[in-house]
Amino acid sequence: MRYLPKSPAERRAMLDRVGVTSADELFHVIPEEYRLRRDLAVPPQMGESEIIDHFRQAAAKNAVGYASFLGAGCYRHYRPVVIDSLVQRGEFLTSYTPYQAEITQGTLQAIFEFQTMICELTGMDVANASMYDGSTGAAESIMMATRITGRSHSVVASTVHPEYREVMSTYAQHQGLPSSTVGYDAKSGRINLDLLDAAITSDTACVLVQSPNFFGVVEDIPAIAAIAHAKGALLIVSIAEAISLGIVRPPVEADIVSMEAQSFGVALSYGGPYCGVIATKDRFIRQMPGRLVGETRDADGNRGFVLTLATREQHIRREKATSNICTNQALVALMATVYLTVYGKEGLRELARQNLAKADFAAKTLASQPGTRQLFATSPRFNEFVLFTEEAPATLNARLLDQKIIGGLDLSRWYPELGHATLWCATELNTRAQMEAAASTLACAPVEA
Amino acid sequence: MATETLKPSATLASGPTPRNTTLGKVRTHPTQNEGLIFEKSSPGKRAVKLPPLDVPEADAERILGDSFRAEPAPLPEVSEIEIIRHFTRLSTWNYAIDLGMYPLGSCTMKYNPRVNEFIARIEGLAEAHPYQPESLAQGSLEVVSLLEQCLIEITGMDAITLQPAAGAHGEFTGILLVRAYHESRGNARRKVIVPDSAHGTNPATAAICGYEVQNLKSNALGMVDVAELERIVDEDTAALMLTNPSTIGVFESEIHKIADVLHAKGALLYMDGANMNALVGKARPGDFGVDVMHLNLHKTFSTPHGGGGPGSGPVACKAILEPFLPTPVLARKADGSFGWNFDRPQSVGRVRAFYGNYGMFLRALAYILANGPDGLRQTTEDAVLNANYIRASLEDLYELPYKTASMHEVVFSDRRQAQRGVKTGDIAKRIIDYGFHPFTVSFPMIVSGALMIEPTESESKEELDLFIAAMRAIASEVEETPELVKNAPHSTRVSRLDEATAARKPVLRWRPVE
Ligand SMILES: Cc1ncc(COP(=O)(O)O)c(C=O)c1O
Numbered sequence: 024m025r026y027l028p029k030s031p032a033e034r035r036a037m038l039d040r041v042g043v044t045s046a047d048e049l050f051h052v053i054p055e056e057y058r059l060r061r062d063l064a065v066p067p068q069m070g071e072s073e074i075i076d077h078f079r080q081a082a083a084k085n086a087v088g089y090a091s092f093l094g095a096g097c098y099r100h101y102r103p104v105v106i107d108s109l110v111q112r113g114e115f116l117t118s119y120t121p122y123q124a125e126i127t128q129g130t131l132q133a134i135f136e137f138q139t140m141i142c143e144l145t146g147m148d149v150a151n152a153s154m155y156d157g158s159t160g161a162a163e164s165i166m167m168a169t170r171i172t173g174r175s176h177s178v179v180a181s182t183v184h185p186e187y188r189e190v191m192s193t194y195a196q197h198q199g200l201p202s203s204t205v206g207y208d209a210k211s212g213r214i215n216l217d218l219l220d221a222a223i224t225s226d227t228a229c230v231l232v233q234s235p236n237f238f239g240v241v242e243d244i245p246a247i248a249a250i251a252h253a254k255g256a257l258l259i260v261s262i263a264e265a266i267s268l269g270i271v272r273p274p275v276e277a278d279i280v281s282m283e284a285q286s287f288g289v290a291l292s293y294g295g296p297y298c299g300v301i302a303t304k305d306r307f308i309r310q311m312p313g314r315l316v317g318e319t320r321d322a323d324g325n326r327g328f329v330l331t332l333a334t335r336e337q338h339i340r341r342e343k344a345t346s347n348i349c350t351n352q353a354l355v356a357l358m359a360t361v362y363l364t365v366y367g368k369e370g371l372r373e374l375a376r377q378n379l380a381k382a383d384f385a386a387k388t389l390a391s392q393p394g395t396r397q398l399f400a401t402s403p404r405f406n407e408f409v410l411f412t413e414e415a416p417a418t419l420n421a422r423l424l425d426q427k428i429i430g431g432l433d434l435s436r437w438y439p440e441l442g443h444a445t446l447w448c449a450t451e452l453n454t455r456a457q458m459e460a461a462a463s464t465l466a467c468a469p470v471e472a
Numbered sequence: 473m474a475t476e477t478l479k480p481s482a483t484l485a486s487g488p489t490p491r492n493t494t495l496g497k498v499r500t501h502p503t504q505n506e507g508l509i510f511e512k513s514s515p516g517k518r519a520v521k522l523p524p525l526d527v528p529e530a531d532a533e534r535i536l537g538d539s540f541r542a543e544p545a546p547l548p549e550v551s552e553i554e555i556i557r558h559f560t561r562l563s564t565w566n567y568a569i570d571l572g573m574y575p576l577g578s579c580t581m582k583y584n585p586r587v588n589e590f591i592a593r594i595e596g597l598a599e600a601h602p603y604q605p606e607s608l609a610q611g612s613l614e615v616v617s618l619l620e621q622c623l624i625e626i627t628g629m630d631a632i633t634l635q636p637a638a639g640a641h642g643e644f645t646g647i648l649l650v651r652a653y654h655e656s657r658g659n660a661r662r663k664v665i666v667p668d669s670a671h672g673t674n675p676a677t678a679a680i681c682g683y684e685v686q687n688l689k690s691n692a693l694g695m696v697d698v699a700e701l702e703r704i705v706d707e708d709t710a711a712l713m714l715t716n717p718s719t720i721g722v723f724e725s726e727i728h729k730i731a732d733v734l735h736a737k738g739a740l741l742y743m744d745g746a747n748m749n750a751l752v753g754k755a756r757p758g759d760f761g762v763d764v765m766h767l768n769l770h771k772t773f774s775t776p777h778g779g780g781g782p783g784s785g786p787v788a789c790k791a792i793l794e795p796f797l798p799t800p801v802l803a804r805k806a807d808g809s810f811g812w813n814f815d816r817p818q819s820v821g822r823v824r825a826f827y828g829n830y831g832m833f834l835r836a837l838a839y840i841l842a843n844g845p846d847g848l849r850q851t852t853e854d855a856v857l858n859a860n861y862i863r864a865s866l867e868d869l870y871e872l873p874y875k876t877a878s879m880h881e882v883v884f885s886d887r888r889q890a891q892r893g894v895k896t897g898d899i900a901k902r903i904i905d906y907g908f909h910p911f912t913v914s915f916p917m918i919v920s921g922a923l924m925i926e927p928t929e930s931e932s933k934e935e936l937d938l939f940i941a942a943m944r945a946i947a948s949e950v951e952e953t954p955e956l957v958k959n960a961p962h963s964t965r966v967s968r969l970d971e972a973t974a975a976r977k978p979v980l981r982w983r984p985v986e
Pocket residue numbers: 348349350578579638639640641671673674715719744746747768783785
């Protein structure tokens with residue numbers, strides 16, 4: 024087996040030292056009736072070229088060469104080449120959690136830079152080293168808010184990503200934490216502020232909204248914060264499209280920001296691995312889940328970095344920990360750090376402007392076709408929008424697929440009240456030609472009987 | 473532009489000077505100083521050129537209104553070469569499997585094959601969107617299906633979900649399955665039993681699943697005390713969370729009795745599969761009474777740890793728990809194609825958006841294909857042989873608190889060295905000077921001053937012999953020059969860091985000097 028660095032003679036010498044005649048003897052402690060005395064029924068050993076062929080064949084069965092207007096929590100952005108050059112360095116790729124600070128300063132300093140960048144983007148004071156993803160980060164943020172406030176109830180906007188809401192509900196329900204959902208204003212696509220106000224009780228720990236929300240609409244964070252804070256509830260803002268922070272005002276009024284950093288240079292990869300991260304105000308640090316890197320000095324006065332405030336964590340506090348998280352998404356956080364360094368202050372701004380312009384043009388172009396209109400068209404938005412069509416999304420999308428275009432996401436699964444609504448996303452990678460091709464396909468909709 | 477000058481180490485005074493001399497397999501060489509990326513920033517520098525916009529500019533201020541960001545975030549402004557140097561320099565400050573043995577117990581730091589990285593980046597797989605039509609995602613779904621089949625076969629279980637993002641997330645999912653199972657029978661039950669040898673994630677998981685944690689003291693062999701278990705298991709017990717092989721690297725030979733005790737009271741057996749590297753191809757948890765378990769693809773199945781993540785923590789279970797698996801589950805349709813089934817009325821719900829850390833599925837499957845059944849078995853045998861070789865080579869110098877046969881890791885204690893004032897943490901720091909990553913220290917908690925050594929199968933006899941020689945040399949140093957060990961490491965860029973101040977006055981982000 025080519026990954027195993029031993030010759031038969033070396034194995035023999037080692038067995039002699041151990042005092043057994045075969046490696047199998049070392050398994051004698053396993054009762055005989057539980058020993059597997061046959062080969063596992065898995066495919067036979069393959070050579071490297073066969074492995075590559077295997078996965079190339081799989082890839083060929085997927086959509087290749089399609090234009091895509093899918094977003095909805097996973098965004099297709101250009102990934103600069105240097106990201107993979109750097110994260111594939113073995114010293115980053117093949118090291119463990121930096122518990123031994125003297126020989127993991129590289130990872131530690133990079134995480135410290137990541138934490139800093141997330142703070143600068145979100146307007147928060149501190150950010151952790153990462154969570155699994157945006158959905159689990161949101162669920163953990165709610166648990167964090169219940170610990171801070173001593174209250175148990177959470178209020179969640181219905182315009183939060185439906186799969187995030189499912190995850191939050193899985194986490195909350197089994198701990199007996201009640202939750203309620205607040206609907207949106209039919210015209211603006213923003214959370215209905217009157218309903219929000221009415222939903223908050225003296226037991227409400229937090230209000231959680233997503234911005235830009237699942238419809239691509241930017242929420243009125245200052246107004247929502249005022250309503251939540253007036254009743255002693257915290258505000259959690261979930262951000263799924265991180266590039267928006269290049270041009271959308273950061274949610275500085277929030278108490279906790281839970282972000283998905285996938286847009287920062289992370290491949291779509293059919294839904295993961297991505298990179299959640301929680302950021303908050305200084306005063307809530309002790310209730311924060313996840314690892315934190317802090318700056319310090321060594322015995323000789325040199326600057327260095329260490330994992331810190333570990334008394335929040337499972338390996339110290341066990342059942343009293345703020346979370347059970349251990350392994351996080353470190354390498355993906357490194358991708359995001361490299362990405363943000365490549366784009367930098369001006370680049371991220373320009374990229375965000377391009378996304379906004381692309382989506383604006385796509386929305387106008389598509390919505391100007393007969394039988395088609397843009398929903399929530401006057402609300403602030405970033406790179407996603409909802410399109411209403413007379414034609415059913417299923418038939419529309421089938422016609423688009425014939426033109427090698429993956430159209431907007433059918434929203435009827437989660438928002439049946441919207442009728443024939445689809446969620447479209449246009450990033451810097453969507454060309455004007457793709458938008459015009461999609462529009463002309465829309466234009467030749469068969470007349471509905 | 474404050475690139476700090478490194479101050480010379482003051483701790484070299486005692487003992488031989490390691491600088492520029494060979495110690496075991498290493499000799500020091502210069503590493504580059506490098507400040508924070510923010511300290512390199514200067515307005516106007518860029519590392520990116522966007523293509524020209526092919527649509528009209530939009531009026532962002534008008535579209536966003538009050539939500540327009542007036543001030544861009546002060547991200548660093550640097551050029552591409554500076555980025556490459558910055559992160560390359562940082563990388564050289566890390567130790568890694570690619571440099572040498574990384575015997576971190578419980579973490580299974582094995583070789584991460586490069587073909588895994590290659591195939592994970594094949595365009596049609598890497599660029600697949602989770603919402604693209606299933607008809608255009610059959611390749612991605614086939615990978616899920618084959619990996620599921622392989623892992624079910626390896627564990628001997630009946631069903632599986634790949635959705636959890638890491639080991640602890642798998643534990644969370646598994647205990648939710650337990651909870652849903654009991655609830656379906658009318659009572660969620662109140663407590664989960666966790667041995668005192670367990671990893672911290674186990675009790676933390678039980679707590680976030682709404683269970684009370686009942687501690688189970690290990691017996692004199694460091695194993696489950698079956699009589700004690702029998703005494704405390706009752707109708708209120710939802711499950712026992714057991715690591716097998718245990719965290720002292722020992723197979724719980726009474727595992728079936730343990731399962732029987734639980735099952736007799738209607739409780740379930742959860743297995744923390746962190747140590748599956750000792751079992752693959754040799755024994756299957758499904759055959760020895762386990763009801764539900766998680767795997768760590770980032771341990772047993774070679775996906776890289778990446779400085780702390782990402783991982784992937786599939787949960788395999790027996791048929792009785794299948795109805796409760798998170799949604800969606802992969803299904804084969806009548807026409808032979810794959811699709812996601814969301815119609816799962818008894819499901820515990822989703823534990824993560826989309827389908828899990830998919831990129832890790834690709835890598836784990838590539839690893840299984842590279843090994844085949846014979847390779848997987850040989851891998852396990854080599855992992856266990858390596859641990860036993862270390863044990864046989866060091867047990868005369870380091871105390872073995874439990875003499876039970878070792879599987880894939882061996883746990884010593886610092887009892888002898890502590891008599892000279894040297895603790896496991898000091899020995900760990902000293903082995904850094906010899907060019908190794910330390911073993912796991914101070915875990916499991918049932919061993920006072922633990923040195924938990926897991927070599928994995930990836931080490932050659934030569935590397936193991938160097939490690940053994942280093943550990944033996946340190947044992948002598950403890951006798952002759954204990955201060956040398958207590959002040960280690962001596963050869964690293966930074967000496968021991970002030971963790972107390974870091975925690976007392978946390979500095980968790982960079983700020984510009986005013
Ligand atoms: C025995 C054991 N259980 C659970 C875990 C947690 O796994 P993860 O870090 O993948 O969440 C670990 C690893 O850290 C472990 O060693």
